[in-house]
Amino acid sequence: MPTMTMIEALRDAMDVKLTQDPSVVVFGEDVGYFGGVFRCTAGLQEKHGQTRVFDTPINESAIAGMAIGMAAHGMRPCVEVQFADYVFPAYDQLTQEASRIRYRSNGQFTCPMVVRMPTGGGIFGGQTHSQSPEAVFTHVSGLKTVIPSTPYDAKGLLIAAIEDPDPVIFLEPKRLYNGPFDGNHKGKSVGWGSHPAGQVPEGHYVVPIGKADVRREGHDLTILAYGTMVYVAEAAVAQAGIDAEIIDLRSLVPLDLETIQASVEKTGRCVVVHEATRTSGFGAELISEVQEACFWHLQSPIQRVTGWDAPYPHATEWDYFPGPDRLARALIKAMED
Amino acid sequence: MKKTAKLHFPQPPARPDETPDFSAHDIGVAGAIGVPPLDIQAKDAREYANGLIRVMDDDGNAVGPWADLIKGRDASTLRQGLRDMLRMRAIDKRMLNAQRQGKTSFYLQCTGEEAIGCAFQRQLQTGDMNFPTYRQQTLLVAADYPLEPLFGQLYSNSYDPMQGKQLPIMHSSRKHGFFTISGNLGTQYIQAVGWAMANALTGDGNIAAGWIGDGATASNDFHSAMLCASVYQPPVILNIVNNQWAISTYTGVASGKSRTYAARARGYGIPALRVDGNDYLAVAAVSTWAIQRAREGFGPVAIEWFTYRAAAHSTSDDPSAYRPKNEAAAWPLGDPIERLKTHLISLGEWSQERHTQAEAEALDEVTAVQKTVESAGTLVNPGPTSPATMFDGVYAEMPPHLRRQRQEMGV
Numbered sequence: 228m229p230t231m232t233m234i235e236a237l238r239d240a241m242d243v244k245l246t247q248d249p250s251v252v253v254f255g256e257d258v259g260y261f262g263g264v265f266r267c268t269a270g271l272q273e274k275h276g277q278t279r280v281f282d283t284p285i286n287e288s289a290i291a292g293m294a295i296g297m298a299a300h301g302m303r304p305c306v307e308v309q310f311a312d313y314v315f316p317a318y319d320q321l322t323q324e325a326s327r328i329r330y331r332s333n334g335q336f337t338c339p340m341v342v343r344m345p346t347g348g349g350i351f352g353g354q355t356h357s358q359s360p361e362a363v364f365t366h367v368s369g370l371k372t373v374i375p376s377t378p379y380d381a382k383g384l385l386i387a388a389i390e391d392p393d394p395v396i397f398l399e400p401k402r403l404y405n406g407p408f409d410g411n412h413k414g415k416s417v418g419w420g421s422h423p424a425g426q427v428p429e430g431h432y433v434v435p436i437g438k439a440d441v442r443r444e445g446h447d448l449t450i451l452a453y454g455t456m457v458y459v460a461e462a463a464v465a466q467a468g469i470d471a472e473i474i475d476l477r478s479l480v481p482l483d484l485e486t487i488q489a490s491v492e493k494t495g496r497c498v499v500v501h502e503a504t505r506t507s508g509f510g511a512e513l514i515s516e517v518q519e520a521c522f523w524h525l526q527s528p529i530q531r532v533t534g535w536d537a538p539y540p541h542a543t544e545w546d547y548f549p550g551p552d553r554l555a556r557a558l559i560k561a562m563e564d
Numbered sequence: 565m566k567k568t569a570k571l572h573f574p575q576p577p578a579r580p581d582e583t584p585d586f587s588a589h590d591i592g593v594a595g596a597i598g599v600p601p602l603d604i605q606a607k608d609a610r611e612y613a614n615g616l617i618r619v620m621d622d623d624g625n626a627v628g629p630w631a632d633l634i635k636g637r638d639a640s641t642l643r644q645g646l647r648d649m650l651r652m653r654a655i656d657k658r659m660l661n662a663q664r665q666g667k668t669s670f671y672l673q674c675t676g677e678e679a680i681g682c683a684f685q686r687q688l689q690t691g692d693m694n695f696p697t698y699r700q701q702t703l704l705v706a707a708d709y710p711l712e713p714l715f716g717q718l719y720s721n722s723y724d725p726m727q728g729k730q731l732p733i734m735h736s737s738r739k740h741g742f743f744t745i746s747g748n749l750g751t752q753y754i755q756a757v758g759w760a761m762a763n764a765l766t767g768d769g770n771i772a773a774g775w776i777g778d779g780a781t782a783s784n785d786f787h788s789a790m791l792c793a794s795v796y797q798p799p800v801i802l803n804i805v806n807n808q809w810a811i812s813t814y815t816g817v818a819s820g821k822s823r824t825y826a827a828r829a830r831g832y833g834i835p836a837l838r839v840d841g842n843d844y845l846a847v848a849a850v851s852t853w854a855i856q857r858a859r860e861g862f863g864p865v866a867i868e869w870f871t872y873r874a875a876a877h878s879t880s881d882d883p884s885a886y887r888p889k890n891e892a893a894a895w896p897l898g899d900p901i902e903r904l905k906t907h908l909i910s911l912g913e914w915s916q917e918r919h920t921q922a923e924a925e926a927l928d929e930v931t932a933v934q935k936t937v938e939s940a941g942t943l944v945n946p947g948p949t950s951p952a953t954m955f956d957g958v959y960a961e962m963p964p965h966l967r968r969q970r971q972e973m974g975v
Contacts (some may be wrong), residue, residue: 278765282797289754289788296772299743301691302765315771318783323748324755330742330957332736333726337960360860368958392960437963481963 236378255307289316291320293408322421326369348400400454409462410550463554527564574816584894595628624906667942679900683847695756750783762797779810829866841869861915
C-alpha cells in the first residue's frame with residue numbers, strides 16, 4: 228500500500244473523483260495551474276484540463292456562489308478556500324444559501340458541494356492563517372462539518388464529502404498536512420511515512436461522514452478530540468500516565484453521539500479539547516451533549532482545554548496552542564476530582 | 565476662498581409634499597437606438613448602456629430597428645403578453661386584499677414592472693433558469709405556472725409545494741425555470757453565473773438569467789457576478805431592474821454618481837443595454853437578442869430595465885412616508901399594460917371592449933383559483949399543519965440529532 232502525506236491523500240481523493248465523475252469540478256484561488264499554495268491540487272489541472280480544475284478571482288463569496296449555482300444545476304463542485312481564516316466573505320453564501328437550498332425549495336434544488344479549507348495553527352501563521360472556525364459552521368443547520376486527522380481519513384472522508392448529497396465544510400488541519408504533530412514543537416518533526424495512518428489505499432474508498440474513530444482504547448477517562456488535538460491527546464496521555472480512551476470525532480455534524488456516550492458511560496470521566504477559542508466553541512456543545520446523555524455516569528466535572536479567547540498571536544503561538552502540558556494537567560484534574 | 569471637503573447625500577427629486585419631477589431623466593426617443601451585432605464588445609456598447617432603448621412611441625406605434633427585429637411575430641403573441649400582464653395584476657390585486665384581510669402574513673406586488681418578467685420569460689426555452697428576486701412573479705406567470713401552487717405558496721397550505729417552509733412570495737419551480745428565492749438580497753446573482761458555467765461545462769444548450777434590483781447592485785454579490793461572468797464568459801444574462809426605489813431608499817444611494825447601472829457593467833468588460841422596462845415590445849426585442857447572444861456562445865450581457873415601482877415595496881411598507889403619492893402617475897414612461905393595449909388597438913388587433921372583457925376574465929380566473937386554494941387554509945382560518953415536516957429536507961437523510969429533536973417535539 229502506498230504511503231501518502233495528507234496533502235497527497237487529499238489530492239488523490241480529488242483525482243479519483245475527477246476521473247470517475249465528469250460532474251466533479253475543482254476550483255479556488257491558485258488551485259489551477261499552480262496547484263494550490265499547499266500543493267493539494269498540484270498536477271490536477273494538467274491531468275484533467277482547465278474546464279475541470281481552474282483558478283478563481285480572490286473572492287470567496289464568488290467561489291461559494293458559483294459552486295452553489297453549479298451544484299444546484301447538478302454538478303459536484305469541490306472548492307478550496309485558501310485558509311479557513313479567509314472563508315468569512317463566503318459566510319452568507321454558505322450559511323444562508325448552500326445550507327438551505329434543499330430545504331427552502333423542498334427538494335427541487337439541492338447543493339452537493341464541498342468547501343475545503345486549511346484550519347488551525349502551529350505554523351506561525353498569526354491571526355489570519357491559524358484560526359479554527361468550525362463552530363461558526365456547526366451552528367448552521369443544513370451544513371455538515373468534517374475534519375480528518377490522518378491521510379487515510381482525509382482521502383476517505385473527502386471522497387465521501389464529494390459524493391454527499393448535501394454541502395460539506397471540509398476542514399484540513401494544516402499542521403498535519405506533512406506529518407502527525409503532538410504539540411511538542413521543539414521536537415523533531417516526523418512525516419507520515421512512518422505512521423500507520425500514512426498508508427493510503429489506491430483508488431476509491433470511503434470513510435463515512437458521521438462516524439467517530441476510537442484512536443486509543445482506555446478505561447479511566449474519555450478524551451474527545453479532533454484534528455491536530457488527536458495527537459496532542461496521545462502525547463498528553465503518555466505524559467500523564469493515564470489509561471484514557473481517545474475519540475477522534477472526525478465529523479462534528481453529524482456527531483457520533485453513540486460512540487461518545489458508550490465511552491463516557493464506560494470511563495465516567497471526560498475531557499474535551501480543541502484548538503479554537505473557548506467561548507461558544509464546539510467544546511461547549513460536546514460538554515452539553517455529554518452531560519445530557521451521561522450525567523449519572525460522570526464521576527467528575529467535564530474538563531475543557533482550548534485556545535484562549537484571544538486572537539491567535541504570532542510571537543507567543545506556543546503559549547496559545549493547547550499543547551500536551553495543558554491537556555495533561557486537565558487529565559490529572561479530571562482524575563483527581 | 566479655501567475649499568473644504570463635504571459629503572454628498574443623494575436626494576430623490578421629490579418628497580411626499582412635493583411635485584413629482586422626473587425631468588432629470590433623459591428618456592430619448594423611441595426607435596433612436598440601433599440593434600448591436602451579437603458579438604458586440606463592452607467597449608463598443610456605450611450608446612446602448614447610456615441611452616434608453618424604446619420601441620413604442622407616445623402614440624403606441626412600434627418604431628425603429630428593435631421593432632423590426634420582432635416585426636414578423638403574430639399579434640397573438642402580443643395579446644398573450646397582455647393577458648400575462650393582466651393576470652399578474654389580478655393576482656397582485658387579489659393578494660393585496662387577502663393580506664389586508666389577514667389571510668396571509670405578507671405580500672409584495674410588482675405593479676408597473678409587469679412587462680419586464682412577462683416579456684423576458686416568453687423568449688426563454690424550457691431548461692433555461694431564472695435566478696429571480698422576489699419581485700419577478702411575472703416570470704412564473706408567463707411560464708404558465710399553475711395558479712394553484714402559486715396561491716398555495718402564498719397561503720402556506722396544502723397546495724404549497726414548499727410545505728410552508730418559505731415566506732410568502734419566495735416561490736420555487738425548477739420545472740418552470742424559477743430558482744428558489746432566498747430573501748437575502750443579491751446572493752442569487754453570482755449563483756446564476758455558476759449555473760450558467762454549468763450550462764457551458766455540460767453543454768446542455770441552456771442559459772441562465774440573474775435578476776437584481778437597483779438597490780441590491782450595492783451588494784458584494786453584484787460585483788462577484790459581474791466579475792466572474794466577465795472572467796469565464798458563461799451564457800448568462802445579468803438583469804438589473806431599476807425601479808427607482810429600494811424600500812424607502814432613493815436609487816441614487818445605490819448608483820452614486822454613476823450615470824446608469826448598465827454603464828457599470830461595461831466597466832467589468834460586459835456589454836450592456838439600458839431599456840424602457842415599461843415597453844413590452846422593447847423588453848421582448850432586447851430579451852430575444854440577448855438570449856440568442858448568450859445561447860450562441862457570445863458570452864454574458866447585462867440589461868438595465870428602466871422602470872418605476874408603482875406599488876409599495878411590500879404590504880409592510882407605506883411609501884407615502886417617503887415619496888409623493890402621485891409619483892407613479894408622473895412616470896414619463898407610463899404603464900406597461902396601457903401602452904401595450906394602445907399599441908394593439910392601433911394595430912387593429914384589440915379593442916377597449918375586448919380589453920375590459922380580458923381584464924374581467926383574468927380576475928374571474930384568478931379569483932376562482934384563489935377561492936379553491938383558500939379552502940385549504942389561510943392565516944385566519946388555518947388548515948391542518950404537520951410540524952414534523954419542519955425537519956424534512958434539512959439534509960437528504962435525517963441525521964440522528966434531528967431525529968432526536970423531532971421526537972422531543974413530540975410529533
